[in-house]
Amino acid sequence: MDEQTVLTRERVLQELGAYPPEVSEEFEKSWKAMCASVNERQLADWAELGLRLAGETIRSWESAVEYFAASPRVVSMMPFNYFVRWAESGRDLNGTSPVLGAAYYRASPGAMARLRSRHIESWAAMGRSLYRGTWKSGALSTKFFESSPSLLETLTVPELERFVALLSQLSHRSYDLAAEAITAGLKIFPQLGEDKGAFLSMASSLAAGSWRQVKGLFEAASRSLPKVDPSHRMRFLELADRLREAGVSASESMIEVSAAMGDMDRSTSGEILGFAERLAGASPGAVTPFVRSCPPVLERVSMSQLTRWFDQGLATMQENSDAGLSYFKLESSRSLQILEALSSSVELARIKDLMERYCKALAGADVELRESRELADRHIGWVSEDAPSTEGRAVYVPSVFDKYPCKARNFTMYKVVSTHQVAHLEFGSFLFEYDRPSTRFNDLRPTLSGPRQRSDAAPEGEGGGSWVTDMQRFFDMFANRKLALDVFTVVEDGRLDAKVKKEYLGIRADYTAVQGDSVKSRPGIESLPAQEALVEFLVRISLDKKDGLTVPAKYANQAGRIARFARRVMDPDATVEDTAEAVIRIHAILDGIPNEQVEDWQYVDVDSEEEDDDLSPEEIENLLEQAAAGPEETPGGDGAESQYEQVREVDYRGEFKPETVQLLAQLRASRDAPADGNGEPMSQEALEELLASSAEVEMEAAEGGAKEAGGEFAENMLKEAGLSAPRSPDTGQGPLTHVDEGEGALDPTEPETFAYDEWDFRADDYKPNWCVVRQKGMAEGDPTFYSATLRSYGSLVNQVKRQFELMTPEMFKKVRKLEDGEEIDIDDVIEAVVDIKTGAGPSEKLYWRRNKVQRDVAVVFLLDTSASTAEAIEDTRKAADDWEAPDDPVEYMTWLRNRRGDGMRRSYKRIIDVEKEAVVLLINALESIGDLYGIYGFSGYGRENVEFYTVKDIGEALSQSVKNRIDRIAPLHATRMGPAIRHAASKLDGQDARTKLLFLISDGRPQDRGYSREGVEKEYAVHDTKKALDEARDKDINAFCLTVDKSGHDYLKYMCEDIGYEILENVYELPQRLLYLYKRLTM
Amino acid sequence: MTTPTTTLFRSYIVEEYSLTEEPYYVPVGDEIDLFEAAYHSKIPVLFKGPTGCGKTRFVEYMSYRMGRPMTKVTAGRSDNRRAGGNGSLPLVTIACHEDLTASDLVGRYLLQGDSTIWIDGPLTRAVKAGGICYLDEIVEARKDTTVLIHPLTDHRRILPIEKRGELLEAADGFLLVMSYNPGYQSALKDLKHSTRQRFVAIEFDSPPPDIEAQIIEHESGIDADTAKRLAKLGEKVRNLREHGLAEGASTRLLIYAGKLMVNDISPRRACQVAVNWAVTDDEPLQRSIEEVISSIFE
Structure with missing residues (x-):
């Protein structure tokens, strides 16, 4: 410390002597610290400033004390020029009021930590703006400075400015209120997250109008916000603001709404908030009652039902706002009725x-x-x-x-x-066969089918026609196909209902009740023209209604015959062929009746036990003629006769499309067994033509549209039957650079690469270091996949978990017949004594011992992720449905995104998807028994690129990241099993578990470029794989192959000669089966 | 005064137990012919099939049938006739369990006072008496027991009794029959091939509904219509075998349900306790079966 400085110090101390001793004390305390952080000139300036400050007014020495106290910390936070500005700002404030100055300096160390240097002046200005020369305003301003450090923790400077503006506004009314606002603000702002702006603007607009409510608002906010989920707080405040604008007491509604929301869980409160926002647009006053009603309503109905209840209410509200209000208050009977209906649905x-x-x-x-x-x-x-x-x-x-x-x-x-x-x-x-005789009729079909061939029929098919299905052949007989289909539907449904009621006694009462209700909802017979009336009459017969039916008086006789035909089929022993025969007859009768308006109606009862009659010979003759003529255009409505309108389906029976279903079945069968006789699968054109003739598929009215719709239907049907499998999605693999197989050993120079020998069965020797395995980590994918899979397999998961928990062995197992042990086994001793007595040599193994048994299993699962696993499994299954949506909003968004993505990408399942699901279930089960396990995928192209992906390394603990990786398992390239098995075995070999298991899950034979000798022999790959499995066995590793390749028996038998293997018939069984096998293999 | 003791139970010496009344058995296929042919050719028989489908009943029935001279299919085989002649072959049934040792089957020395006596095991007795020895659930037995039966089941037809240094030749009527419930598919080779290939295997499964109805009607005494419904229930529940149910409702359970109904338990309740709750503990599955029951029964 040089002379000059010492002098300065002496001088300042001397001058400070004029003030109370605290000043000098503070100065002395800070002196040393200041010396360390500033140079001499600056030190002098600093001291000089303090001196001037102290001397400004009578009480400004107090400020000086605070100034000296705060300086060392403040100076360390900013450059000295800013420090000077800081000090000057304080001096200005001090000039206004020493109290303010003191408060300013006191709060500075805390505030400066959060404030940028350039904001110093504006901060000082904020404090000053609150001061209006009165004592109270001074207290407010002081309080502001005191609270600043805390406020700045959550508020930015612009926000703080707005807050100060609000305070100043309030202080015009009441300083106390403003002070309270600061206190409340301290509490509220930390809870607000990003949305303080909304809150502030709401408060300030409130302050402009009804300032007294501001206090309530602050109180309400501090009480209500903790109850609202953080992610919803902004929406919540905005809602409250909208309500306030609409004139509803904001604080009241906030408290109410938040209280209700506090009762609900997070996911629902978000949706409720959404409803409330919609409602706020229509009727702000109803929001609070609505939200208040939500918790009790949700106790009765589900969220989706609540949506419907709300929609109804909103509609009511738009018609009549008072009614709407009482609706949401649950004070209207309509509201309660709807709830009742919803809760009973x-x-x-x-x-x-x-x-x-x-x-x-x-x-x-x-x-x-x-x-x-x-x-x-x-x-x-x-x-x-x-x-x-x-x-x-x-x-x-x-x-x-x-x-x-x-x-x-x-x-x-x-x-x-x-x-x-x-x-x-x-x-x-759907098992209708044209040529199978009926049981209750004299068959007309053989006579009818004789004379006519389909005009454009190519004669190659068997049976003389080119009908694809028997159903089609049957319907082709009819002039009025629509009518025939209707009659068939009704009669067949009647048959089934009768059969159900006979076979299922328990459901009969309910069934009859539903039938009765259906009759009530049918259109009145008398409102229909004759033909349709008779079909409607038939419907009622099929619904087991026997009396009180009206029919056109003119056709009462025909009605009676129709009823008798129909009732003959409504017998538990009738078959679908009986239905067909009845349809031929009923159609013949109906076809003869014009579809005209009817004036006279007559009651008929059909329970009369008349002798069954049949069509008259003339009628049959007529039919034959018709059949020979083939289907003609339905006679158009001329004059009184209107075109036949298809009958409305019976509600509980729904749609019945026998022709389409048979066709689909046929298409599926042709895919499964394509090589029978004239086994060319049906072309799309043929199918289109066929669909066009069917009465079941409604082509949209427009001419061009029909053609197009037919094409679309046909294409979809082929897809449905799996005949034109959807193209595999892009697997995301880059272009494969072709690398020549070349000769010679490879050298794994890069990290994470391993070289393995390959077995050449012709040479009967290994090719040394022939393959290079590249071990890679699997990237992480969708985090929801894991939990979503577990959810979708809910019951299986529980079941499996229970079974696996049972697997954990008893800790102690008694081992008998030991030479030494804990205790003598009395049975063995007796046996030994007996042996001695009989003169035989007794066994010396007389002891037993409890052996501590510990499950000690290490297992590696090796998943085949070759390109072929991208194959679609014929069946399409919609993956997710609404109720599977995750609760967590973040998860929900990803889920939603994926769902949309999925919808566009694919709606079918691939083998790999099932593999993935199996992995999830497996992990879940394995975690419960604590076995050591690793999961790897493998693929690759060429011997220098065997890719080995780590989903979960064997020593790795299960983490979220492992779960995420499962989702990324994707089909890649080829299947070079040998090196992958060798690598997996080497991983297992490093473990010292007693039981080591290698589980190979594949979808086909091993194959890869160059994985053969001279590129042709498939056996090469099989032999190498077998060798690899043998090697694993030599390392005491049990291997097991599970494959979904149905044609796998041939090579697996050889490949897995000494080890277990299994072929899955149905891919969907994979998860279940895998777990079962695992259990069996490790027990 | 002493009251003479009355025997409160019936007891038989193992090899003397035979059926005096014809057991009720409805053949489903050609199993009777097969068994008779196997018996006469002295080929051991293996029954496969789920529990409660009539394996044990069938062996009882056959032992009765084979023992009666008039049911002999081939004339001139009178040598097969049992000396006892009370109308049935002796039937020795052994339930196998995991602690079943070879000496449990063959016999052992026991201490009596200061000396030892030899007691024949059930298998030995059956071999001597020339009856049918039925090993129930053979997979449960220890491996050494399965090996023990090997010499009995091929052309040698001998039972070595090691402890006595004897080789016991099987009497003429002796036949070894085993039962075995494959349960799931053959993931693990449960039965060694050297063992299983000594037997001809007859597969059993639940009988078709009409036959099952007939059986239920007879065994439980319920009316024909209800029996049909029970058979239908059995069929429907078995349909769930692939969907969570480990094993379908056995005929035995359906008979139980019938018996409960005969004793005035309401049909739905009877099926609930005898079928639904008996086949599974899985609650969702129970609810589904409950619905099936309530559809079939009033």
């Missing part, structure tokens, strides 16, 4: 698993239960989005039933509907 989503198994049990086939919408979406002929139906392999039902005001009855409705659809499958509606 049954949603498919909730009962899908239950009913699906029910259908499977009844049908005895792997029937799926899906939403009708899905069938309509596929564009293969079905149009209705909520009529039940079936296409032969799945049963389609509406997504919700709310016809009845009681849940049990709606469920019953589901059951009746499903039972009816399954009955189509169970009782063979």
Whole structure:
């Protein structure tokens, strides 16, 4: 310290002596620290400033104390020129009021830490703006400075300025209020996140008008915000602001809304907020009652049902705002009624698993239960989005039933509907064979089919016609195809219903009730022209209605005959061929009746036990003629006769398309067994033509459109049947640079590469260092895949978990017949004594011991990720449905994005997808028993590029990142199994578990470029793989191959000669089977 | 005063147990012919099939049938006739379990006072008496027992009794029959090939509905219509085998349900306890089966 400085210090101290001693003390304390951070000149300036400050007014020494105290910390935060400006700002404030100056300096160290140097002056100005010369304003301003460090933690400078503006506004009314606002602000701002602006503008606009409410707002905000999920707070505030603008008390509504939201969980509160926002647009006053009603409403109905309740309310609101208000207050009976109906409705989503198994049990086939919408979406002929139906392999039902005001009855409705659809499958509606005799009629079909051949028929087909299906052949007989289809539908449904009611006694009562209700909803017979009236009459007969039916008086006789024909089929023993025979007869009668308006009606009862009659010979003659003529144009409506309109379907029976279903079945069969006889699969053109003639597929009216629609249907149908498999999606692989196989050993120079020998079975020797395995980490994918898969396999997951938990062995197992052990085994001793007595040599193994058994398993799963796994599995399954949406908003967004992406990319499942799902289930199960496991994928092209992807390394713990990686498993290139197995085995070899298992999951034979000798011998690859497996066995590793390649028996038998293997018939069984096998293999 | 003790139970010496009444059995296919042919050619028989489908009943039935002279298919084979002549072949049934040792089957020395006596095991007795020895659930037995039966099951037809240093030649009527429930597909080779290839295998499965109905009707005494419904229920529940159910409802369970109904338990309740709750513990699955039951029964 040089002389000058010492002098300065002495002088300042001397001058400070004029003030209370605190000043000098503070100066002395800070002196040393200041010396360290500034140079001498600056030190002098600093001291000089303090001196001047102290001398400014009487009490300004207090400021000087604070100034000296704060200086060392402040100076360390900024360059000295800013420091001077800081000090000067304080001096200005001090000039205004020493109290302010002191407060300013006191708060500085804290505030400066968060404030940029250039904002110093504006900060000082903010404080000054609050001061108006009065004592109270001074207190406010002081408080502001005091709170600044905390406020600045959450507010930016512009926000702070707005807040100060608000405070100043408030302070015009009341300083106390402004001070309270600061206190409240301290509490609220940290909770606000990004959206303080909204809150501030709301508060300031409130302050402009009804300033007294501001306090309430602050209080409300501090009480309500913690209850609202952080991600929703901004929306919540905006909503409150909108309500306030609309004149609703903001604080009140905030408290109310937030209280209600606090009762709901996060995912729902977001949606509720959405509704509230919509409602705020229509009627702000209703928002609070609505939100308040939500928790009780949600106790009764699901979220999707609430949506419907809300929509109804909104509609009501738009008609009449008072009514709407009481609706949302749950004070209107309409609102309650709707809720009642909603809460009693049954949603498919909730009962899908239950009913699906029910259908499977009844049908005895792997029937799926899906939403009708899905069938309509596929564009293969079905149009209705909520009529039940079936296409032969799945049963389609509406997504919700709310016809009845009681849940049990709606469920019953589901059951009746499903039972009816399954009955189509169970009782063979689609197994119609043209040539099979009926059981209750004299067959007319053989006589009728004789004379006519389809005009354009190519004669190559067997049976003389070129009909693709028997159903088509049958319908081709009729002049009025629409009518025939209607009659067939009704009669067949009647047959099935009768059969169901006979076979399923338990459901009969419900069934009859549903039938009764259906009759009520049918159009009145008397409103229809004659032909249609008679069809409608037939519908009622099929619904088992026997009396009180009206028919056109003119045709009462015909009606009686129709009824008798129909009832003859409504017998438990009738077959679909009986239906066909009845249809021929009924159609013949109906076809003779003009579709004219009817004046006279007559009651008929059909329970009379008249003798069954049949068509008269003339009628049969007539039929033969007609059949010979082939289908003609339906006679147009001339005069009184109107064109025949197809009958409206019976609600619980839905759509019935026997022709299309048979066709689909046929197409599927032709794919499965393409090589029979004239086994050329059907062309799209042929199919289009066929569809055009069918009455089942409604081509849209427009001429050009029909052609197009037909084409689309045909294409979709082919796709449906898996005949033109959708192209594999781009697997994202780069162009394959062709590398010559070349000669000689490879040298793994790069890191993470490993060289392995390859077995040449001709040379009977290894090719040394022939292949290079490149080990790569799998990239991470969608984080929701893992949890979504677990969700979709819900019941299996639980089941498997339980089974796996049972696997953990008992800790101690008794081992008998030991030479030494814990205790003597009395059985063995007796045996030994007996042996001695009989003169035989006794065994010396008389002891038993408890052996501590610990499960000690290390397993490596090796997934084949070759390009062939991108193959679609014939079946399309919609992956996700709405109720699978994750709760977490972040997850939800990714989920949504993926779902959209999926929708565009593909709606079918690939083998790899099932593999992935299997991996998820496996991981979940393995974690529960604590086995050591690794999961790897392999693919590659050429011997120098065997790719080996790590999904989970064997020593790695399960982490979110592992879960994410599963999603990225994707089909790549070829399948060079040998090196991959060798590499996996080397990984296992490094483990010292007692049981080591290598699980290979593949979809076909090993193959790769150059994975053969002279490029031709498939056996080369098989032999090498076998050798690799043998090597693994020599390392005490048990291997097991699981393949989905149905033709795998030939090579697997050799490849897995000494090890287990299994071929899966159905890819979908993979997850289940894999777990089962794992259990068996490691027990 | 002492009251004379009355025997409260019936007991038989193992090889003397035979059926005196004809067991009820409805043939589904040609299993009777097959068994008879195998018996006469002294070929051991293996029954495969799920639980409760009638394997044990069939062996009982055959032992009764084979023992009666008039049911002999081939004339002139009177040598097969049992000396006891009470109308049935002796039937020795051994339930295999994992602790079943060779000496449990063959016999052992026991201490009696200061000396030892030899007690024949059930298999030895059956071999001596020339009856049918039925090893139930053979996969459960220890490996050494399965090897033990090897010499009995080929042309040698001998049972070595090591401890006594004897070779026991099987009496003429002796036949070894095993049952085995393959359960799932053959992921692991449960039965060694050297063992299984000594047997002809007859597969059993649940009988077709009409026959099953007939069986249920007879066994439970329920009316024909209800029996048909029970058979239908069985069929439907078995359809779920691929969908979560480990094994379908056995005929035995359906008979139980029928018996409960005969004793005035309501049909739905009877099926619930005898079928639904018996086949699975999985609640969702139970609910589905519940719906099937409520569809079939009132």
